[in-house]
Amino acid sequence: MGVVTERYPYEPVEVPEGFRGKPVIDPERCVGCGACANACPPNALTVEDDLEAGVRRVKLFLGRCIFCGRCQDVCPVEAVKLTKEFELSAMSAEDLYQVVELRLAKCLVCGRAFTTVRLALETARRLPEDQRRLALICPECRERMSSHLISYARW
Amino acid sequence: MRSSVSKLIEELGGYGEVRVLRKGLIHLKACREDLPKIAELLHWGLGGYFSVSVGVDERPVDGLLHVYHVFSIDELGTYVVVEASVSPAHPRMPSITPVVDAANWHEREVTDFIGVEFVGHPEPGRLILPYDWPEGVYPLRKDFPYDSKVSVGEVPDEVVVDEKGLEGYTKLPVGPYHPALHEPEHFILYVDGERVVDARYKGFFIYRGIEKVAESRLTVNQVPFIAERICGICGYTHSCCYCQAVESAAGIEVPERALYIRSTLLEIERIHSHMLWLGVAFHVLGFDTGFMIMMRVREAVMSIAEMLTGNRKTYGMNLVGGVRRDINEGRKEVVLRALRRVREEFRESMEDILRMREIVSRTKGVGVLTYNDARRLSVLGPVARASGIDTDVRKRHPYAAYKHVDFRIPVYRDGDVLSRLLVRYEEVLESIGIVEQLLESMPRGEILCEEVEIPEYRKGVGATEAPRGEDIHFVITGRDNKVYRWKPRAPSYNNIPSTIVMLRGERLADAPVIIASNDPCFSCTDHLVVIDVRRGVRKVVRGEELARRW
Amino acid sequence: MLSEVLVNVAAVTALAPLIDGVERKVRARLQCRRGPPVLQTWYDLAKLFRRGGVRTGEASFTYAAAPYVVFANLVLALALMPTVFNASLSFAGDVVVLLYLITAASIFLVIGSISSGNPYAVTGSNREVSIAVASKLAVGFAVATFIIDKGSLTLRKVFPAVLPPTASAFIALASLLVVTYIESSRLPFDIPEAEPEIAGGVLIEYSGRELGVVMYSLILKRVVLTTLFIDLLIPRWAPYAPLAYIALVFAIPLAFTCIETFCGRFRIDQALSLIRGLYVVAGVGVALALIGF
Helix, strand or coil, rough: CCCCCCCCCCCCCCCCCCCCEEEEECCCCCCCHHHHHCCCCCEEEEEEEEECEEEEEEEECCCCCCCHHHHHCCCCCEEEEEEECCCCCCCCCCHHHEEEEEEECCCCCCCCCCEHHHHHHHHHCCCCCHHHHHHHHCCCHHHHHHHHHHHHHHC | CCCCCHHHHHHCCCCEEEEECCCCEEEEEECCCHEEEHHHHHHCCCEEEEEEEEEEHHHHHHHHEEEEEEEEEEEEEEEEEEEEEEECCEEEECCCCCCCHHHHHHHHHHHHHHHEEEEECCCCCCCCCCCCCCCCCCCCCCCCCCCCCCCCCCCCCCCCCCCCCCCCCCCEECCCCCCCCCCEEEEEEEECEEEEEEEEEEECCCCCCCHHHHHHHHHCCCCHHHHHHCCCCCCHHHHHHHHHHHHHHHHCCCHHHHHHHHHHHHHHHHHHHHHHHHHHHHHCCCHHHHHHHHHHHHHHHHHHHHHCCCCCCCCEEECCCCCCCCCHHHHHHHHHHHHHHHHHHHHHHHHHHCCHHHHHHHCCCCCCCCCHHHCCCCCCCCHHCCCCCCCCCCHHHCCCCHCCCCCCCCCCCCCCCHHHHHHHHHHHHHHHHHHHHHHHHHCCCCCCCCCCCCCCCCEEEEEHHHHCEEEEEEEEEEECCCEEEEEEECHHHHHHHHHHHHHHCEEEEHHHHHHHHHHCHHHHHHHHHEECCCCCCCCCCCCHHHHHHC | HHHHHHHHHHHHHHHHHHHHHHHHHHHHHHHCCCCCCCCCHHHHHHHHHHHHCCCCCCHHHHHHHHHHHHHHHHHHHHHCCCCCCCCCCCCCCCHHHHHHHHHHHHHHHHHHCCEEEEEEEHHHHHHHHHHHHHHHHHHHHHHHHHHHHHHHCCCCHHHHCCCCCCCHHHHHHHHHHHHHHHHHHHHHHHHHCCCHHHHHHHHCCCHHHHHHHHHHHHHHHHHHHHHHHHHHHHCCCCCCCHHHHHHHHHHHHHHHHHHCCCCCCCCHHHHHHHHHHHHHHHHHHHHHCCCCC
């Protein structure tokens, strides 16, 4: 008949491929677009801009995470991935946070910090060459410029 | 009673405007005074059953409070949604509970959360809201923000119940904490020595307000994840049910392959849920070895789920329009191999166990629910099938990929705990067969409908056969990628009231197994928004006790 | 002599939790589990003894004293029988005293439990008393057989019952074995404690140190009954007696555990009707003893 129970935690336990464990953000890849925070059902991922310090912080709080993997689904640059790690107890709440800091970039027209340097670069990379500078103009300015062109320019 | 959909529409047409929302879903806009007559027609006259009531605050839309009573006409594979409305100034409409007992809790819940009063309800009073909740504050109204803090009143020392005629009997509380129960619920048993004379139930200790959260701050595609967490054992069925409701409302076609995957996982969930229940039932009967055996056999099923979805029980597989992960050939083979072994071990163990005298003698003839009581209370799932009602959403309102597979519905007539046990036993074997058929014949193709348009204010109903019975979700789509109203109703909501009927006249020692035989999912029930639960009677001794309700 | 009695009692008392530990390990293996370490029962008792108990407002003196009284009864019962060494407190009529002590242990536990006022304790006590009364009658028949056979009320003269071998003695021994199983709260008879049904019944209001003493008493009761059986079976003066005792005091409970693992729990009425069946068997034993067999 044998024995079916295992000696965990004195012996490690294997989990299969595709197991949804702890999400980890790769700080080299993250561009700070916030798609993950948008998709995250329990708001474990949040994005906030610290204008004084000039950085955007992408924060992952494991205490709220439900390990659904939607962040991994929607990330445009494959920065956040779910690992096989499941032993997540910590002695303090700070240990449950992962924070990625990204430098903010300012709008060429109005000077407001509206995006991150990396996101601007990534956006520019995906645009045709003659439109690349639009990546550094904030949505409000772009809207103003467009409506100006539409109303007043001579076609 | 042979009928047809067009005849049904004709009959209903006499009461108001009838619209066919889609195949299998009819909407009737009725005058509220006619509700009892319509309920009589649908539940008794046409042999359907009452499923759920939903209260919706539609004042931002048309200034009124609406109530929807949903009935299922099994024979025609059709749900009938009966809608009536009242003005907030005079929020009263006739109760249908005198006609259909099963609506008792449903109407009280609407009163608690929307503030509509049901005139003629035999047992009005707070159902879900705590005793110290302020009067006149209705949480599911649109002008009540989900993060409001209310100032509370006094909490009474004891649970308030109607105890007429029960003075002199020993009161034995079962719960909110009790070793036999795995979730908090409160049964008060009135005992005379070892006999249970009557019982009262107070639940909803873990109501979590999920409906409100979904309406207020979740997007349409975030809701499946909270739906999944309604229950610890039947989460995926809630997730599917919600998606089906939205897909029904918005007219979204889910790709075939996705439907097959959903069905496969739903059956896997059924298998592990029933096995867990069997283990718990054996434990409650004192047969711990049986519990260990069940857990051992069940472990393979949990591993299958983990391999396919990434988690043993919270599958996270659904989005509106399809599923997120595919099942490749390699995994399919692993699953089929594992299930063959599971079937063998399960069947062998169960056959041995069912030969044990202690198990049979303590479940045969115990906790009987008669066919009539079962119909009156609209019980669902294995409880209904054990009392002679031949009903199963997979056959009557086919959803996902069930119309493509062959399987039996086990029905027993005795209505005792043993019957419920046997129903679940057979269902496990049938489910294994279903998974095998699904995996062998899964069509190729997409698994997710990427372009999904969800128009505003459309109504939809999604229903699945959860392990505990019919799970039904009612959705009204909203704007800005949100839902306007979401009402999940787990099967245990309809089943738990029958526990009281089963308990009357039984021995005290049998009480836990009777309660458990309902397989109550208290998380399911408390939720209404969120849901989830666990734990089985003979006829009452005195005639007047039958006449009185639980 | 007295020192040997003390060693006897101390050794067996210390051994009892170890026997329980071995039982748990065996049961686990039969269920395909690894099981707790064999010293686990010792660890559990030690943990309980370290903690203070929580008392309900209505608890009384009897409630607090009962666990210790029960334990004392059982230790005294042990002293009346030879265990490892062939030494015991012996006097005329000690058969009756032994039966009294074993019965009193159950009764005092029930009294203590009822005085907590908890309705579950009352229900559990109901069941405990029903079973105790019923099985004592069967024990009475069995012991009567031995007394008639040997013509004495002194344990030393009654032990062992199988020499000279008589039909009545074997019948009585067999029914005593069954009663031993029943009285040691084993499935399908662990009805008074029935955790899923009545939340622990008799034990429900005890916690901490007092619970430790109660649990130790229940374990000890099993050993007392097993000891009685062993002493009736093997001659104490034989050179192999000490070893045989130690072997059997482990083997008999282990055999019981193997049976218990594959049982569900009886309902009280089912248990009682089975016990009444025993009367018939035991009664036959008495009858045979009376006519000289």
